[in-house]
Amino acid sequence: MRNPHAGVPFDTSDEAIAEALVDVSIPTLMLSLVHMSGDPSLIRGPLRPAGLFLNEVQGYMSEEDKDEVRSIAVRVIREYRDRGCPEPAPVSAELLHEMMEWLVCEEVPAEYVPMLMEEMELDGTDARRTGVHSDPAARAAFPVVVIGCGQSGLLAGIRLKEAGIPFTIIEKNAGVGGTWWENTYPGARVDVGNHFYCYSFEPTDTWTEYFARQPELQAYFESVMHKYAIEPHVRWSTEVLGAAWDDRTGTWTVRTRAGDGTESTLEARAVISAVGQLNRPHIPDIPGRDTWAGPSFHSARWDHSVDLSGQRVAMIGAGASGFQIAPAIADGVESLTVFQRTAQWMFPNPNYHETVGPGVRWALRHLPFYGRWYRFLILWPGCDKGLEAARVDPNYPDQQRAVSEMNELTRQMFTEWITGQVDDDPDLVAKVVPDYPATGKRTLQDNGSWLRTLTRDNVDLVRTGIDHIEADAVVTVDGRRYPADILVYATGFTATEVLSPMEISGRGGVDLRTLWGERPAAYLGITVPGFPNLFCLYGPGTNLAHGGSLIFHAECQTRYVMGCIAALLAGDHAAIECRQDVHDGYNDRLQAELDTMVWSHPSIRHSWYRNDEGRIYILSPWRLVDYWSWTREPDLGEFVLTDR
Ligand code: NAP
Numbered sequence: 001m002r003n004p005h006a007g008v009p010f011d012t013s014d015e016a017i018a019e020a021l022v023d024v025s026i027p028t029l030m031l032s033l034v035h036m037s038g039d040p041s042l043i044r045g046p047l048r049p050a051g052l053f054l055n056e057v058q059g060y061m062s063e064e065d066k067d068e069v070r071s072i073a074v075r076v077i078r079e080y081r082d083r084g085c086p087e088p089a090p091v092s093a094e095l096l097h098e099m100m101e102w103l104v105c106e107e108v109p110a111e112y113v114p115m116l117m118e119e120m121e122l123d124g125t126d127a128r129r130t131g132v133h134s135d136p137a138a139r140a141a142f143p144v145v146v147i148g149c150g151q152s153g154l155l156a157g158i159r160l161k162e163a164g165i166p167f168t169i170i171e172k173n174a175g176v177g178g179t180w181w182e183n184t185y186p187g188a189r190v191d192v193g194n195h196f197y198c199y200s201f202e203p204t205d206t207w208t209e210y211f212a213r214q215p216e217l218q219a220y221f222e223s224v225m226h227k228y229a230i231e232p233h234v235r236w237s238t239e240v241l242g243a244a245w246d247d248r249t250g251t252w253t254v255r256t257r258a259g260d261g262t263e264s265t266l267e268a269r270a271v272i273s274a275v276g277q278l279n280r281p282h283i284p285d286i287p288g289r290d291t292w293a294g295p296s297f298h299s300a301r302w303d304h305s306v307d308l309s310g311q312r313v314a315m316i317g318a319g320a321s322g323f324q325i326a327p328a329i330a331d332g333v334e335s336l337t338v339f340q341r342t343a344q345w346m347f348p349n350p351n352y353h354e355t356v357g358p359g360v361r362w363a364l365r366h367l368p369f370y371g372r373w374y375r376f377l378i379l380w381p382g383c384d385k386g387l388e389a390a391r392v393d394p395n396y397p398d399q400q401r402a403v404s405e406m407n408e409l410t411r412q413m414f415t416e417w418i419t420g421q422v423d424d425d426p427d428l429v430a431k432v433v434p435d436y437p438a439t440g441k442r443t444l445q446d447n448g449s450w451l452r453t454l455t456r457d458n459v460d461l462v463r464t465g466i467d468h469i470e471a472d473a474v475v476t477v478d479g480r481r482y483p484a485d486i487l488v489y490a491t492g493f494t495a496t497e498v499l500s501p502m503e504i505s506g507r508g509g510v511d512l513r514t515l516w517g518e519r520p521a522a523y524l525g526i527t528v529p530g531f532p533n534l535f536c537l538y539g540p541g542t543n544l545a546h547g548g549s550l551i552f553h554a555e556c557q558t559r560y561v562m563g564c565i566a567a568l569l570a571g572d573h574a575a576i577e578c579r580q581d582v583h584d585g586y587n588d589r590l591q592a593e594l595d596t597m598v599w600s601h602p603s604i605r606h607s608w609y610r611n612d613e614g615r616i617y618i619l620s621p622w623r624l625v626d627y628w629s630w631t632r633e634p635d636l637g638e639f640v641l642t643d644r
Contacts, residue, residue, distance in 0.1 A: 003124030009085035020359035025057035032370040035088040036080040054381040126201040130562035133569035145268040150178015152537035152554035153274030172239040180217040187328030188214035191445040193378040205364035242503030250574030270533040288468040296487035314484035322490030327449040343434040346446035386546035410438040506531035518611040532575035535561040560631040575642040593621035
């Protein structure tokens with residue numbers, strides 16, 4: 001069978017090939033040419049990228065050099081086409097490593113290469129697929145319940161199905177996608193490049209934008225669900241109320257409530273929670289909130305029946321969601337007042353709203369491994385580099401401004417990006433340049449649309465604190481009244497209440513929420529002592545603030561969970577449970593590491609990363625490469641396996 005990433009054979013005309021190459025990533029194209037021709041000398045000459053920056057996919061090559069590559073490419077692609085587009089011969093490991101370093105203009109340390117090879121699947125092998133026990137009767141007697149059908153729950157379903165294990169996915173919404181089902185607010189789009197923000201085992205030639213909007217993302221998960229025939233396993237509009245472990249039978253009893261209110265139970269040998277962290281809206285308890293008379297709703301519960309046109313809209317909160325909403329609605333409303341408590345750092349990204357042109361889509365579909373190398377090109381600069389910019393150097397002098405020299409450089413770059421847009425408006429500059437170190441909160445992707453919106457005549461950015469809400473106005477602490485017709489809460493989620501509001505009762509009836517309180521913790525973010533055969537995807541300590549993608553993380557976690565299930569089946573065990581000392585040691589290390597990061601720094605006054613005590617339990621401080629290697633397979637010595 002042809003390698004699924006080797007490109008679909010084509011008979012495109014010479015003219016159409018030349019046309020397609022106009023807007024492709026030229027460095028990525030050059031690596032595809034190496035595959036097509038088998039000639040590495042193509043990348044050993046002077047034509048090469050000059051530098052690396054996230055989402056700068058042309059490697060700063062000059063127009064002349066790019067044109068020269070295009071003319072070479074037309075010849076190589078034509079010859080390849082005329083040979084019938086054969087599957088390219090495999091490239092040696094040494095050459096692949098050389099190609100990686102060539103593309104990103106820097107050393108790619110050897111420890112990263114296996115992870116990257118797996119992520120890119122250049123050999124056409126989905127290495128994250130796990131083989132499990134081959135006895136069909138044993139598998140049939142091992143039903144699994146997955147909670148949630150967002151990107152990680154769907155992935156769990158795909159892996160369980162591949163392994164031949166019966167499963168049911170319980171999803172509270174009426175459709176697939178999780179956050180991409182719920183967040184239909186105007187302007188909602190992903191801020192990790194889509195050619196990386198998608199499953200590693202799915203080709204990526206269909207995205208119409210580099211950072212797709214919500215409907216396209218939801219449709220992607222829908223199409224993957226159908227391709228892998230997962231839907232028959234899903235119960236839609238059904239909420240999991242809780243789950244209780246029975247030590248005697250080695251099963252979980254999962255309580256559910258369907259949309260019509262009917263409650264029922266399911267028995268499962270294992271439960272995989274894939275509920276996400278960002279789906280329970282947080283609406284702050286601002287005095288007078290209940291006196292508001294007009295329409296009001298949270299960003300993740302957008303009320304599309306409310307017509308905003310010609311209305312005065314007040315939006316409380318402007319983090320990642322509000323930052324996307326304001327530019328999307330400002331044009332159609334009479335006025336928009338944005339109440340922002342903390343200014344946000346933004347990362348310059350000119351591609352943020354760009355469409356993927358037909359030439360690029362042709363290349364992604366037909367040119368061998370073009371899509372794979374493109375994936376690597378946007379993955380690598382957002383991989384572990386951000387971690388260093390976020391690490392606190394305790395000896396750095398001005399800690400309120402920056403936490404290290406590298407963090408200061410990041411601050412300067414971000415500040416120039418902001419002031420370069422609104423330098424002629426000192427009042428606005430004072431409001432929009434953050435007063436805390438860069439990357440201390442979630443950094444937003446920006447193409448200029450946010451500040452352009454704030455300079456509109458009908459938009460007002462208010463940085464003064466809110467005192468209270470009245471029937472038709474928001475009033476700030478300086479006594480100023482801001483009348484409005486519609487109130488939007490873009491105020492985030494109760495992210496620190498992991499797995500809430502489900503009641504999970506483990507060994508001896510211990511309640512997980514009570515056990516965790518404000519300090520949720522799990523070994524690798526996946527397993528908790530006292531809760532056998534319960535696995536979390538996107539659990540405590542796994543949210544990514546420095547780079548990567550939650551889909552990458554979900555693939556790591558799902559493989560690990562499947563490894564645990566495989567161990568249960570292989571040994572005919574009743575239960576697998578993480579050792580307490582392993583769990584505690586891991587979380588002590590995690591907390592110590594988080595203490596060294598800017599997200600924990602006292603200069604950050606408000607952050608959804610923090611619990612009520614001001615501490616962080618939901619973020620990962622780990623390099624992706626470490627987390628990947630720790631989750632490749634469970635070390636059974638770290639678990640207690642109980643016999644039936
Ligand atoms: P958020 O980043 O937590 O922003 C919430 C906003 O509400 C902030 O401006 C916050 O101010 C404000 N706020 C909260 N409580 C307040 C109070 N009591 N008084 C005044 N203001 C208050 O929430 P979000 O924008 O929904 O984003 C949450 C996360 O979802 C993001 O960080 C990201 O991980 C994800 N997300 C991703 C995308 C994307 O991929 N493009 C889009 C949306 C969301 P402070 O900053 O002062 O706390």
